[in-house]
Amino acid sequence: MRDFHLPGRSPVLCQNGMVATSHPLAAKVGVQMLEAGGNALDAAIAAAVLLEICEPQMTGIGGDCFALISRPGEDVIAMNGSGRAPAALDAGRLRAEFGATMPEHGPQTVTIPTAVDAFCRLNSDHGRMSLGDVLAPAVHYAEAGVPVAPRVASDWAGVSHLHASGKTHLTKDGAPYLTGDIFRAPGLAEVLRRIAVEGRDAFYTGEVAEDMVDTLRALGGVHTLDDFAAAQAEYTSPVSASYGGHEVVEHPPNGQGATALLILNILKNFDLKSMDPFGAERAHIETEAARLAYDARNRFLADPDYMTRLDHLLSQDTADGLAALIRPDAVLPEGMEPAGAVHRDTVLITAVDRDRMSVSLIYSVFRTFGSGVVTDRFNLLLHNRGSGFSLKEGHPNEAAPGKRPMHTIIPGLVRKDGATIMPFGVMGGPYQAHGHARLLTNLLDYRMAPQEAIDAPRLFHRDGALEVERGYAETVRARLAEIGHRVLVPEAPVGGAQAILIRPDGVLEGASDHRKDGCALGY
Structure with a gap:
């Protein structure tokens, strides 16, 4: 039980249905879908689309998604809503222009956004409510506007890579939106109306697609209308591993879910339960396990059509061999490829309905603000997932026409005795795989409740430094530095998380990260 003398959050408890997101308005809309007779998928999609108005720096229909959907007595469904590179992409030309590394922003980083196709297909195949009903709240709030939340305003400050339409649409006369300012997106409302009536073709063909292609090509992109018309989300098979008597289910590549499983498999070699959960010993072992797993990820993980080493990543033998490299009193040498570009811009929605359908959607x-490219007519922000490609010749993740880049975003589920007991997810760019392992070891090794496990301090090794949140004691930082880590306190918190536990007594227990503006709500 939490100490009520101290700041913190109590878990949210209910019996019927629950939604947890990074913005309270999205959680409210999701619960309204459940109360109106929709299922967990309807709630998750409604909340997700609305988050483009609530957290425009994080997400939008110009982006990608992954989802895991579980129904009692059925196999888990995985949906890959990530997009492919345009057919005219030329890695050699990109190397000539940008060198060995993909640019961070601009039209070259825009793969075909595929979240809309995924949402439409999931709604048709598994939803209860019409697409129009699911999208209606986002249409309303896109026109009426939403006050900017504190974390959103913090992220908005300092953004400087927006192109002309972006500066018009996503700033107030060139200045970032501040807490309490009303943000509206009437162009998005119009596009969502068209999708509600015409389905995915309203986005991938016709005037909306023309707007995206014309904007991209004017800035030097090679995208075509054929690239957009061909966009297609795909069902695929989840990957999983056992840990602490539970099954951890992750989305397969091109997401990095296998990396989270590799970290957990490495940690099986250590007696975490005997370590102080917030001490230097656990922090060091966990960090080294993550570093080794990320190195493997960066070598092998890619579009599944190009990847040949998934079994290697998932093998316990691989994990055991890596675990043997970890020393309790010294850090692994630098020189491994970095864990990924710095970004924290993702939203995660978990939902459970009265029939115990569970959804984790990221x-x-x-x-x-993605690529910084905002379309001229409808003011749609386009993502920059293409910057996740490698430009190293022969690398499995090398940029290529029609190829999907490695993605950092990963939804997750925990199952026990064949039943899903917790949809969850951890936001935070490259941190997500480490974050999944951290959250699950908090829950399963240290028996923390979900809210306690999410609230607990975090750390992450990035760009040669170990980012350690202020929640850790100074003595722990000192010991980590003594071992050999270059310790710093990050300016922004490490990641964010949402989870809904289905307790054995049937009660739903929701948890939402204090590092974001959101909450869990139920009925």
């Missing part, structure tokens, strides 16, 4: 434009 949806993103990648970095803050």
Whole structure:
């Protein structure tokens, strides 16, 4: 039980249905879908689309998504809503222009956004409510506007890569929106109305697609209407591993879910339960396990059509061999490929309905305000997932026509005895795989409740430094530095998370990260 003398959050408890998101208005709309007879998928999609108005720096229909959907007695469904590179992409030309690394922003980083196709297909195949009913709240709030929340305003400050239409649409006379300012997106409302009536073709063909293609090509992109018309989300098979008597289910590549499983498999070699959960020993072992797993990810993970080493990543033998490299009193040498570009721009929605359908859905434009490209007519922000490609010749993740880049976003589920007991997810760009392992070891090794496990301090090794949140004691930082870590306190918190536990007594227990503006709500 939490100490009520101290700041913190109590878990949210209910019996019927629940939604947890990073913005309270999205959680409210999701619960309204459940109360109106919709299922968890209807709630998740309604909340996700609305988040483009609530958190425009994080997500939008110009981005990608992944989802895991579980129904009692059925296999888990995985949906890959990530997009492919345009057919005219030329890696050699990109190397000549940008060198060995993909640019962070601009039209070259825009793969075909595929979240809309995924949402339409999931709604048709598994939803209860009409697409129009699911999209209606987002249409309303796109026109009426939403006050900017504190974390959103913090992320908005300092953004400087927006192109002309972006500066008009996503700033107030060139200045970032501040807390309490009303943000509206009437162009998005119009596009959502068209999707509600015409389905995915309203986005991938006709005037909306023309707007995206014309804007991109005017800035030097090679996208065509054929690229957009061919966009297609795909059902695929989840990957999983056992940990602490539970099954952890992740989305397969081109997402990094296998990386989270590799971290957990490495940690099986250590007696975490005997370590102080917030001490230096656990922090060091966890960090080294994540570093080794991310190195493997960066070598092998890619579009599944190009990847040949998934079994290697998922093998316990691989994990055991990596675990043997970890020393308790020294850090692994630098020189491994970095864990990924710095970004924290993703939204995660978890939902459970009265029939115990569970959904974990993650949806993103990648970095803050994505590519910086906003279309001229409908003012749609386009993501920059293409910056997740490698430009190293022969690398499995090398940029290529029609190829999907490695994605950092990953939804997650925990199952026990064949039944889903918790949809969850951790936001935070490259941190997400580490974050999944951190959250699950908090829950399963240290028996923390979901809210306690989410609230607990975090750390992440990035760009040669170990980012350690202020929640850790100074003595822990000192010991980590003594071992050999270059310790710093990050300016922004590390990631964010949402989870809904289906307790054995049937009560739903929701948890939402204090590092974001959101909450869990139920009925």
